[in-house]
Amino acid sequence: MQFSEVLIMALAAIRANKLRSILTLLGIVVGVFSIIAVMTALQVLQNSIESGLSQLGAHTFQIQKMPVMSGREKWLKALKRKDITQMQAQRLKERMILAGLFSVEAWGDVQTVQSGSIKTNPNVGVVGEEPIGVAANNWIVKEGRSLSENDIQNSAYVAILGDDVARKVFPHGSAVGSIARIGNNRYTVIGVFEPKGNALGGNSDNFVVLPLSTFLQEYGKKRSLNIMIQAKNAETYEECMEEARNNLRTIRKVPPGDEDDFTLFSNDSLISTFNDFTIYVKLGVGFISFISLLAAGVGIMNIMLVSVTERTKEIGIRKAIGARRANILGQFIVEAVVLCQIGGIFGIIIGILGGNIAAIAFHMPAVFPVDWALIGFAITTLVGVIFGVYPAWKASNLDPIEALRFE
Amino acid sequence: MSIIIRLAGITKVYQVGDESVHALDGINLSVEKNEYVAIMGPSGSGKSTLMNIVGCLDTPTSGLYELNGTNVSEMNDNQLAKVRNKEIGFVFQTFNLLARSDILHNVELPLIYGGISSSERKHMAREAIARVGLSDRIHHKPNELSGGQRQRVAIARALVTKPSILLADEPTGNLDSKTGNDIMALFDTLHKEGNTIVLVTHEEDIAEHAHREIRLRDGKVERDEPVKNRRIVQASSNVGVA
Structure with missing residues (x-):
């Protein structure tokens, strides 16, 4: 059985339940959006800072009283300088x-x-x-x-x-x-x-x-x-x-x-300070996204379980005419993965658009973070696989006779 | 004539609580190529269990089942799936079509699982659909068809892989008598064309289309004899009769 067949079946199943599919992948959209939007915005910010710094002359550094891009505590302490x-x-x-x-x-x-x-x-x-x-x-x-x-x-x-x-x-x-x-x-x-x-x-x-x-x-x-x-x-x-x-x-x-x-800073030290600062933002966003993707994944699993139950008869028919366990397993996993990936793609698109609001605000050229888009896509795929496996396994193990009898 | 189905000492025992229920209790029978067999019996006689075993949806508790000379009684799930795909064409009482898919996709589905290439598949499916007289409905969904038409689609799906046996379980059970007659006429034609047909039914007049009648009672073969007054129906229309 060719993969394209499996894909066509999955898309047909997703289309058949449009509203439910959309609601289900909303969670994925939000999770991916938060990653992509923040990473895009940070990229814009970093570009902005780098282009700002390159406007300083070459091998130039500055000395000032206050720290650059510091936390509040450090700032308050520096006020006493x-x-x-x-x-x-x-x-x-x-x-x-x-x-x-x-x-x-x-x-x-x-x-x-x-x-x-x-x-x-x-x-x-x-x-x-x-x-x-x-x-x-x-x-x-x-x-x-x-x-x-x-x-x-x-x-x-x-x-x-x-x-x-x-x-x-x-x-x-x-x-x-x-x-x-x-x-x-x-x-x-x-x-x-x-x-x-x-x-x-x-x-x-x-x-x-x-x-x-x-x-x-x-x-x-x-x-x-x-x-x-x-x-x-x-x-x-x-x-x-x-x-x-x-x-x-x-x-x-x-x-x-x-x-x-006093604070002595150069372009390089500014960039590394910025990176130190953004790592916390990235960790925070990573954590939030992890939670929301986890919740979305559970939602996916739930809807797939419902779908397996609803389609018991279909599974019985498919088995009766020769579908193997692997065919059924593959069909439902691919369905979950495609569902997640559709959510992921929307999340990536909206995230990049959202993140580039920063570009408009800072009058910077728009950024397309290819690496984060790919990472986001990979994560959604992974979520689909992880949370799609159990429902698919359940579907593939249905007894064909029982399944055919199901009304 | 070559033997397609050979059952020897087939038993099927279900465990219901502490009790063992012998759904099939030592079935011996053979079906030859191009036979038209009706399996009859009251409910509880074991005809559904027998059909499931003959259709490779289930395996016997003991006994030997040879399909086309291959022992299928001890096959695993995947091997059985393959046998179902290549050797058996199911026709169910409730049609069992995929509601969301059009006729063409329903009919080509067994070929998809059989790994047939797309172009060959489409060709074969169109041929089978033409065979049952529904070429003009090829992109309709099942719910846009009448009951008789749906059953024709199911028959086309059963025929499309050119199976060794057509296994029909109460194929007219959900149809009015006129439409039922049409379907039986189609089976008669398919039989004349060389197909081996096993029909499971509890209706005498449906069973009379067959050449041979096997009666089950309490999991045993009660009678196995040729049908004396074969009923030969003409289809009420020409649809599907090539």
Whole structure:
């Protein structure tokens, strides 16, 4: 007996009980959906983070007070850390030998940007930068000019606008040379950045850059600074990171043996932190999916047992005209497996669509996680086999005479 | 004439509680090729048990059953399934068609289990369906057919593997007498064409279609004799008579 025959029989049986089949495979759909949706979303997130990080210059690392992607406890503990001050940054800069670029920046304020009656939402990131930092961040000024040393020294009220901000506030013509109100002050727009797309779950073009000195004056000097260091070349990158860590520990008087009271991170460490974080998400989702697939499997078994009882006569007929045990066993297992696989395919499709909502949210290209789709499909097949075997075995062991007599 | 069925000392004992019930108690009989045999008997006489054993749905407690010279009395489930598939064509009182499948699929089902290729199978099934005069109903479902037509489909299914014996269990039991006559006429024709037919019935006038009548009582052969006044019916229509 050919497999295609068995498959045709299984599909016919599933079609014959459409509503029941749909209800039964709903459980499978949910189980597979949760795996696929989360894995797809995580993939999108990871792509987003990686593309965001690759926007940092090559062999660049950052130092900041707060940890990156940490748990709540770690975060609360880090809040007690001393701020990284301008003085500390200055001393670190003086001590660094291996650093090619050394820039200090300050983040952490959002404001409304306004020109005339047009204004943005109060969610525009305000960043204080040194001239060098603009380059280290790979921000490219497409129009106008970048920050100059003069701007820093004079704490000039000038600003470079992110592409989104510029287009929003100055929809007609060039923003350069115009006056923009950022928060409570008026700034002269000196430049506009090239758009760079979106990363890290935020809009990377929705920000303005002020001279660092102006920023600190405006938004408080008691603000922990970020330090961005680029090693002179790839070979000295690791060494340069070590140099920065050791020097900063000395400057901040961290006792030997204590852990760093600052966070030093590079692209690689960010990715591995992300992976550490996602492993728990994956475990959690795996557990939930396991439970729901288990429940779905029991549902499948239940419905298959009902089906075997209902079709006792059919089984008797098939046996009378020459079906062997193996034929009946195969027919019912394949039926259970096909049922599960149909559920699995729907789960995969909906899961990928659902997971890619993250892609839309982060303005990332859609992701198709082939590996997880295959794993999901394999799992549903397995569920079908495991929970289909017993009903099928029961069917195959029916006595043909008894089965034929069944009404 | 070659012997198709040879039963020697067949017994079947069922255990009901502490009691042993001898459903068959030493049956000896032979059926030759192209015989038309009616097995008669009141209920409880053991004719169903005998039919199940002859049809290889069951095995005897003791005794020898040779089908076409092969000892089938000690075969296992899979071997019996194969014998049922190749050697026996069942026709049941309640037709026993697969309700969800169309006529063509019902008739080709034994060939599917026999491992016949799709194109050959379809050809053979169409031939068998034509043989019973239902070529124009080939894609109908059983519930779209009359009782007589359903029984014809069942006969086509029994014939399609070209079995050694056609085993009919009260084939007219669920049909009105006119339709029953048509079916019996079809059996008469099939017999003339060389098929060996074993008919299980409790109706005298149905049994009279056969050439030989075997009466069972209490698990034993009570009488085994040729039918004297054979009933020869003409089909009320020409349907199915080639």
